[in-house]
Amino acid sequence: xxxxxxxxxxxxxxxxxxxxxxxxxxxxxxxxxxxxxxxxxxxxxxxxxxxxxxxxxxxxxxxxxxxxxxxxxxxxxxxxxxxxxxxxxxxxxxxxxxxxxxxxxxxxxxxxxxxxxxxxxxxxxxxxxxxxxxxxxxxxxxxxxxxxxxxxxxxxxxxxxxxxxxxxxxxxxxxxxxxxxxxxxxxxxxxxxxxxxxxxxxxxxxxxxxxxxx
Amino acid sequence: xxxxxxxxxxxxxxxxxxxxxxxxxxxxxxxxxxxxxxxxxxxxxxxxxxxxxxxxxxxxxxxxxxxxxxxxxxxxxxxxxxxxxxxxxxxxxxxxxxxxxxxxxxxxxxxxxxxxxxxxxxxxxxxxxxxxxxxxxxxxxxxxxxxxxxxxxxxxxxxxxxxxxxxxxxxxxxxxxxxxxxxxxxxxxxxxxxxxxxxxxxxxxxxxxxxxxx
DNA sequence: TTGTCGCATTTGTGATCACATACACACATG
DNA sequence: CATGTGTGTATGTGATCACAAATGCGACAA
Numbered sequence: 001x002x003x004x005x006x007x008x009x010x011x012x013x014x015x016x017x018x019x020x021x022x023x024x025x026x027x028x029x030x031x032x033x034x035x036x037x038x039x040x041x042x043x044x045x046x047x048x049x050x051x052x053x054x055x056x057x058x059x060x061x062x063x064x065x066x067x068x069x070x071x072x073x074x075x076x077x078x079x080x081x082x083x084x085x086x087x088x089x090x091x092x093x094x095x096x097x098x099x100x101x102x103x104x105x106x107x108x109x110x111x112x113x114x115x116x117x118x119x120x121x122x123x124x125x126x127x128x129x130x131x132x133x134x135x136x137x138x139x140x141x142x143x144x145x146x147x148x149x150x151x152x153x154x155x156x157x158x159x160x161x162x163x164x165x166x167x168x169x170x171x172x173x174x175x176x177x178x179x180x181x182x183x184x185x186x187x188x189x190x191x192x193x194x195x196x197x198x199x200x201x202x203x204x205x206x207x208x209x210x211x212x213x214x
Numbered sequence: 215x216x217x218x219x220x221x222x223x224x225x226x227x228x229x230x231x232x233x234x235x236x237x238x239x240x241x242x243x244x245x246x247x248x249x250x251x252x253x254x255x256x257x258x259x260x261x262x263x264x265x266x267x268x269x270x271x272x273x274x275x276x277x278x279x280x281x282x283x284x285x286x287x288x289x290x291x292x293x294x295x296x297x298x299x300x301x302x303x304x305x306x307x308x309x310x311x312x313x314x315x316x317x318x319x320x321x322x323x324x325x326x327x328x329x330x331x332x333x334x335x336x337x338x339x340x341x342x343x344x345x346x347x348x349x350x351x352x353x354x355x356x357x358x359x360x361x362x363x364x365x366x367x368x369x370x371x372x373x374x375x376x377x378x379x380x381x382x383x384x385x386x387x388x389x390x391x392x393x394x395x396x397x398x399x400x401x402x403x404x405x406x407x408x409x410x411x412x413x414x415x416x417x418x419x420x421x422x423x424x425x426x427x428x
Numbered sequence: 429t430t431g432t433c434g435c436a437t438t439t440g441t442g443a444t445c446a447c448a449t450a451c452a453c454a455c456a457t458g
Numbered sequence: 459c460a461t462g463t464g465t466g467t468a469t470g471t472g473a474t475c476a477c478a479a480a481t482g483c484g485a486c487a488a
Contacts, residue, residue, distance in 0.1 A: 048441095059271075060275055092305065252469070260442075283470075285450085
C-alpha cells in the first residue's frame with residue numbers, strides 16, 4: 001500500500017500562504033501596498049478563514065504589517081530597519097556559506113554558474129522580479145548545502161522582509177550585468193578559500209542594500 | 215485629545231498568542247507536549263478561531279510544530295537543530311551586545327546586576343522556569359539598548375524555539391549559582407571592552423547549550 | 429477653495445456549524 | 459501474548475454570519 005493517493009493536497013491556507021509569500025519575497029508587491037482578506041480570499045478562491053491564517057502568518061514573519069485596526073499592507077521600511085536587516089543577512093549568510101564550503105563540489109558550483117549566467121538575460125529584459133528571484137536562487141543553492149535548515153529559514157525570513165523594498169531598488173537601478181561579487185563567490189568556492197568566501201558573500205549582501213537607504 | 219481611552223483592548227487572538235508564547239519561551243511546557251485548539255480556546259475563554267490564529271502564528275515562528283494532520287505539539291529538537299539554534303544565538307547576540315555597548319551606561323549595568331543577583335534566589339528554589347525567565351531578562355535588558363528591533367525579534371524567535379528544550383536542560387541540571395559568564399559580561403561592559411564582551415556573550419550562550427545535546 | 433461633518437460601505441473579528449479524517453481503545457484472531 | 463481490525467470519539471478545516479469599527483467619499487458651510 002504505497003501512497004494510494006499522492007497526499008499532495010495542500011490545505012487552503014497553505015496555498016494562500018505560499019502564493020503570497022513567493023510574491024512578496026520576489027518583489028512583486030510594492031512597499032505600502034494594501035491588501036484585504038476578502039480580496040485575498042477571492043483571488044485564491046477560498047473564504048476569509050484561510051486567507052486570515054495566511055495573512056497572520058506573514059505578519060508574524062514580518063512580511064506584512066497590520067495596522068491597529070487590522071488593515072494589512074506590505075511594510076515600508078525605514079533606513080534603520082534596512083540597515084539592520086542587511087546586517088542580519090551578512091551575519092547569517094556568511095555563516096551559511098562557510099558551512100556549505102566543505103560540501104560544495106564541482107557539480108554544485110556549475111549549477112550556481114548556470115544560474116548566475118541566467119541573470120544576464122533577466123537584466124537585459126529589465127525584469128526586476130526575475131532578477132530578484134534568480135539572485136535569491138543563486139544564494140539558496142549554495143546555502144542548501146550547509147545542511148542548516150533553521151538558519152536557512154531565518155535567512156529566508158529576512159529576504160521576505162526585504163522583498164517589497166528590493167523591488168523598488170532594482171526598479172530604480174539600471175543594471176547592465178550580473179553582480180560582480182557573484183564571480184568572487186564562485187572563485188572562492190573553487191579555491192576552497194574560506195576567508196575569501198566570507199568576504200565575497202558579505203560584500204555581495206552589503207553592496208546591493210547600501211544603495212537602498214535613500 | 216490625548217488618548218480618550220487607553221487603547222489597551224488587545225484582540226482575543228493576541229491574548230492567546232502572547233500568553234502561550236510566554237509560557238513556551240519560559241519553558242513552562244515540556245518538549246513533545248500536545249495541544250488542541252479547543253483546549254486552548256477553553257483555557258483562554260475564546261472560541262476556536264482566535265486559538266487557531268495564535269497557534270498558526272506560533273507554528274510560523276517555530277515555537278510549535280504541526281503534524282500533517284494538523285495536530286499541535288511543542289517540538290522535540292534534534293541535536294543538530296539545537297546546535298544550529300545555539301550558533302544563531304551566538305551570531306545574533308554577540309552583534310546585539312556589541313551594538314549595545316556604546317550606549318550601556320552605569321544605570322543599565324546596575325539594573326543588569328540586580329537581575330543577575332536575583333538568579334541566586336530562583337536557583338536555590340530549584341525554580342527552572344524562574345531561572346530561564348530571569349536569564350532571558352538579563353540578556354534582553356542589554357539588547358534593548360542596541361536599538362535594533364529586527365535583530366531582537368529574531369533573537370527572541372530563537373529563544374522561543376529553544377524554550378521547551380531549555381526546560382528539560384535546567385530541570386536536569388542542578389545549578390548552585392548564577393552563570394559565571396554573566397559576571398564576565400558585566401565586567402566587559404564596565405570596562406568598555408568590546409572584544410571581551412563579544413567573547414563573554416558567546417561563551418555564555420554556548421556553554422549552556424553545549425550540555426543540552428544529549 | 430478649503431475644511432469639516434455625516435453617512436454608506438468596506439473591512440476585520442470572533443462564534444458557530446457541518447464535514448472529513450485521524451486517533452485511541454477495545455476486541456477478535458492468529 | 460502479539461498483532462491486526464473496527465468503531466466511536468476527538469480534532470482540525472473551511473464556510474458563513476452577525477457585529478463593531480474604521481474608512482472614504484460627498485455634501486455643505488466658512
